[in-house]
Amino acid sequence: MSLQAVGAREILSLLWRSWTGRVGVILFGLMVIASIYTLATMPLDYGTRIWNNADYWKDYPKMVPPDWYRALFDRSLLPHTVIRLESPSRSEVMSYAGSQVRVLTYVFTYSYESLTYPQNARIAIYGLEARNPSIPVVITVSLERPDGRIDQLYFEIVRIPQQLAGQKIYTPTPKDINAYGNLYMAQQISSFYYTRYNISINPSDLAGLDYGVEKALFSKPSVRDGKIVLVPLNGFYRFTVSIQLTSSQDSIDMVTLAVLGRAYGLMGTDFDGRDLAQALLFGFPIALAIGFITSAIVSIIGMILGVFSGYYGGFVDEVVQRTADILGNIPLLPLLILFTFITPSNLRIQVLVATLIVFGWAGLAIIVRSMVLSIKSEQYVEAARALGASNIRIIFKHITPQVMPYVVAQLIFFVPTAILTEAGLSLLGLGDPSIPTWGQILSRVLDKGAVSIAWWWVLPPGLLIVISAVTFVLIALALEPIVDPRLRRRI
Amino acid sequence: MGLARVLAIRAITLSATLIGIVLVTAVILGPTSDKLLGAIVNEDVRAYSQALRQKAAGGALNQSEIDALVAQYRDQLVRAYGLDRPWYERVIPLSMRIILLDLGRAGTITSFTGSNYVRDIILERIPPTVMFLTTATIINILIGLFLGPRLAFKRGGALDRVFSIYSAISYAVPAWWLGLMMIYIFVYKIPIFPPPTGLLSPNPPSDPLGRFLDMASHAVLPIITFVLATSGVWIYITRAIVVRIVEEDFVYVAKAKGLHDRTIMRSYIMRAAAPPIATNAILGLAGSLGGAILTETIFNWPGLGRLFYDAIGAQELSLILGLTYITALVYIVARLILEILYIFLDPRVRY
Numbered sequence: 001m002s003l004q005a006v007g008a009r010e011i012l013s014l015l016w017r018s019w020t021g022r023v024g025v026i027l028f029g030l031m032v033i034a035s036i037y038t039l040a041t042m043p044l045d046y047g048t049r050i051w052n053n054a055d056y057w058k059d060y061p062k063m064v065p066p067d068w069y070r071a072l073f074d075r076s077l078l079p080h081t082v083i084r085l086e087s088p089s090r091s092e093v094m095s096y097a098g099s100q101v102r103v104l105t106y107v108f109t110y111s112y113e114s115l116t117y118p119q120n121a122r123i124a125i126y127g128l129e130a131r132n133p134s135i136p137v138v139i140t141v142s143l144e145r146p147d148g149r150i151d152q153l154y155f156e157i158v159r160i161p162q163q164l165a166g167q168k169i170y171t172p173t174p175k176d177i178n179a180y181g182n183l184y185m186a187q188q189i190s191s192f193y194y195t196r197y198n199i200s201i202n203p204s205d206l207a208g209l210d211y212g213v214e215k216a217l218f219s220k221p222s223v224r225d226g227k228i229v230l231v232p233l234n235g236f237y238r239f240t241v242s243i244q245l246t247s248s249q250d251s252i253d254m255v256t257l258a259v260l261g262r263a264y265g266l267m268g269t270d271f272d273g274r275d276l277a278q279a280l281l282f283g284f285p286i287a288l289a290i291g292f293i294t295s296a297i298v299s300i301i302g303m304i305l306g307v308f309s310g311y312y313g314g315f316v317d318e319v320v321q322r323t324a325d326i327l328g329n330i331p332l333l334p335l336l337i338l339f340t341f342i343t344p345s346n347l348r349i350q351v352l353v354a355t356l357i358v359f360g361w362a363g364l365a366i367i368v369r370s371m372v373l374s375i376k377s378e379q380y381v382e383a384a385r386a387l388g389a390s391n392i393r394i395i396f397k398h399i400t401p402q403v404m405p406y407v408v409a410q411l412i413f414f415v416p417t418a419i420l421t422e423a424g425l426s427l428l429g430l431g432d433p434s435i436p437t438w439g440q441i442l443s444r445v446l447d448k449g450a451v452s453i454a455w456w457w458v459l460p461p462g463l464l465i466v467i468s469a470v471t472f473v474l475i476a477l478a479l480e481p482i483v484d485p486r487l488r489r490r491i
Numbered sequence: 492m493g494l495a496r497v498l499a500i501r502a503i504t505l506s507a508t509l510i511g512i513v514l515v516t517a518v519i520l521g522p523t524s525d526k527l528l529g530a531i532v533n534e535d536v537r538a539y540s541q542a543l544r545q546k547a548a549g550g551a552l553n554q555s556e557i558d559a560l561v562a563q564y565r566d567q568l569v570r571a572y573g574l575d576r577p578w579y580e581r582v583i584p585l586s587m588r589i590i591l592l593d594l595g596r597a598g599t600i601t602s603f604t605g606s607n608y609v610r611d612i613i614l615e616r617i618p619p620t621v622m623f624l625t626t627a628t629i630i631n632i633l634i635g636l637f638l639g640p641r642l643a644f645k646r647g648g649a650l651d652r653v654f655s656i657y658s659a660i661s662y663a664v665p666a667w668w669l670g671l672m673m674i675y676i677f678v679y680k681i682p683i684f685p686p687p688t689g690l691l692s693p694n695p696p697s698d699p700l701g702r703f704l705d706m707a708s709h710a711v712l713p714i715i716t717f718v719l720a721t722s723g724v725w726i727y728i729t730r731a732i733v734v735r736i737v738e739e740d741f742v743y744v745a746k747a748k749g750l751h752d753r754t755i756m757r758s759y760i761m762r763a764a765a766p767p768i769a770t771n772a773i774l775g776l777a778g779s780l781g782g783a784i785l786t787e788t789i790f791n792w793p794g795l796g797r798l799f800y801d802a803i804g805a806q807e808l809s810l811i812l813g814l815t816y817i818t819a820l821v822y823i824v825a826r827l828i829l830e831i832l833y834i835f836l837d838p839r840v841r842y
Contacts, residue, residue, distance in 0.1 A: 020656065330512065330819075331778065331822075333784055334781070334784070334815060337800065338519060338520075338811065338815075341803045416662070420665050427667060428784070428785065428788065428800060451674065451679070452675065452678075455675075458671065462668045462672070465665070466663060466664050466668055469665075470659075472663075476659075477655065
């Protein structure tokens with residue numbers, strides 16, 4: 001019995017007929033939607049510009065679970081808060097050292113209602129323009145706490161270099177003031193504690209590991225069992241940031257206050273405070289691209305070589321089949337490790353794809369060849385030849401359409417191979433760190449030894465790798481009747 | 492054509508493949524080898540000059556004498572490593588040495604006993620790999636042998652469908668990921684198994700039995716993981732082989748003769764299925780001797796796969812070449828064994 005060429009519509013209806021096909025198609029649809037969304041909303045150089053840019057993630061808490069975990073399972077975790085003020089609460093012009101300068105005041109009101117402390121509190125000043133650098137910029141932060149006021153929580157004089165006069169500085173990297181480890185703040189809080197509660201803590205202790213400035217900010221001291229401890233003090237905290245600029249025309253783009261919480265976003269953050277939801281999303285188009293590009297090229301090469309090898313026979317056949325025999329039997333992973341290891345990291349994905357292509361076509365070529373051998377002796381092929389059809393015409397008109405369904409099924413079956421290989425190599429640290437793939441995320445978990453600590457970090461990337469591989473296997477499974485004519489007869 | 496001649500031709504082709512693999516690896520590593528070997532030479536020279544200086548502290552040698560000796564030593568090393576010639580001239584002698592099993596010495600990686608001979612390092616990693624991967628592969632083969640024919644015989648049945656999905660998923664689930672999950676669940680969340688500290692616990696018992704039990708308890712989780720992640724493929728392959736034979740005319744004839752199912756299975760089907768199944772089993776066993784790089788890394792298992800990974804990380808040229816050669820050699824030998832085995836298993840193969 002000869003195979004009938006199968007049209008795209010028939011393939012789709014066949015896919016929908018079995019539950020494996022339906023699940024596969026739905027999952028694949030979701031992957032495509034996620035990829036399109038990612039490509040539409042995230043820049044292509046996301047990896048270098050954002051993911052690996054430590055400055056970008058300073059307002060994010062480090063190693064915290066997703067926010068929904070806080071909402072559902074652990075309400076004691078402090079939520080993450082970022083307050084952005086693009087326009088100042090007050091703008092005055094004052095005279096300073098004989099010239100008119102502008103003073104911008106930003107007031108942040110933060111409500112602290114938790115028993116856990118933030119990881120850090122960070123004030124960041126973006127896009128400052130100083131026209132007269134002979135006068136310094138003066139930054140003052142005062143804090144109104146539920147139990148009193150610290151007039152000068154922070155104070156800094158910043159001299160702007162002359163050559164930056166009139167230019168916008170602190171963009172995109174802001175001028176930041178961090179509570180974590182801040183000795184100046186520690187001194188101020190320490191003296192506040194002493195006057196308000198008559199409890200004395202050495203400022204360097206307050207800034208150290210035992211207490212922590214970010215904790216002291218939101219606590220009152222108390223003596224327990226002869227030891228001084230910090231107790232969370234809930235209520236409203238008003239941070240007033242006042243910035244004295246260098247002329248009356250100077251400006252600031254934005255000032256932000258981030259209170260780094262203990263939970264963040266949809267998927268939590270990693271060791272470097274990076275938003276895992278973003279990287280997981282970015283992994284979709286990359287996985288699909290690596291999978292499909294590799295698989296498509298492998299299938300085309302395998303098909304062409306298989307068809308030619310089977311159709312022409314002789315020397316071509318011998319060379320193709322011997323080569324396929326050797327290539328198909330070489331253990332690929334050691335070679336891939338070797339190749340990617342000696343490649344600069346920004347070219348590793350290309351090398352991976354190229355290696356998979358060079359070694360991957362063998363299996364398909366062998367099977368296509370055997371199919372072509374039987375098709376070529378069919379009567380209609382003989383008839384076409386008798387009618388004077390050229391070899392090329394017979395190949396394209398009569399042979400290729402017959403092997404096509406099988407090639408398509410193999411194409412889909414090969415997609416997970418490429419995805420899993422990239423993930424595996426990334427796991428070994430042989431990926432391209434500038435592109436956040438799922439394997440890259442996992443490899444970082446292992447590096448940091450966080451497997452047993454951060455479930456939100458270790459589970460999702462692995463699951464996505466496995467689900468995407470399962471998706472294509474399920475589709476390939478549903479397409480089996482096309483591949484195996486015996487099963488097809490039964491439908 | 493005579494049998495011996497065919498086997499001889501096969502042996503020659505396979506040996507050529509082996510030589511090809513070594514040459515290709517040597518060529519790939521060639522351009523980077525200057526740097527790698529240069530680093531080894533520098534390290535050796537540094538150690539040598541330090542030793543000399545210590546000796547010279549008594550006043551036996553003056554500075555210029557030391558310098559001359561160091562320069563002489565460096566020259567000697569450079570020539571020994573062939574660094575005075577471009578890398579492509581080194582490829583052939585290097586490959587020849589490897590092929591003749593003169594694997595040389597490693598730079599920084601040593602065996603557990605302290606030897607830096609590549610041969611010692613590799614030999615010592617074989618038992619752990621056999622204990623983990625070869626065991627797992629044997630279990631896989633047995634599972635395949637047990638289930639494959641049954642599923643093929645009742646193909647399309649409920650059991651067959653369940654296992655076809657299991658096979659598909661097992662193809663998609665990488666062993667290293669499953670390993671990660673198994674460690675996460677069965678070591679950290681429900682501590683049934685010891686943490687993956689390698690072959691033994693940090694403070695292993697000293698009596699032989701206790702040691703063996705400790706080692707076994709460390710091997711169980713990797714083996715379970717590997718079998719779970721890969722047995723589906725074995726079941727699928729064995730089933731596919733048997734299905735092809737079940738549909739053959741001679742099986743229908745046997746059924747028509749009214750033979751018992753078990754007789755048909757044993758004497759008709761399995762006899763014909765033996766050669767391809769043996770092929771897979773032997774190639775699988777041979778492959779298992781190369782180690783499982785990713786799974787061994789996840790489980791911290793000191794096998795050959797892990798060694799390969801370490802060798803690449805430490806840029807150990809001779810170790811990488813040695814491992815590649817040994818893996819290829821095992822594969823080629825397995826292929827040769829198969830060629831001979833075919834003659835006994837398949838009466839049609841008389842060439």
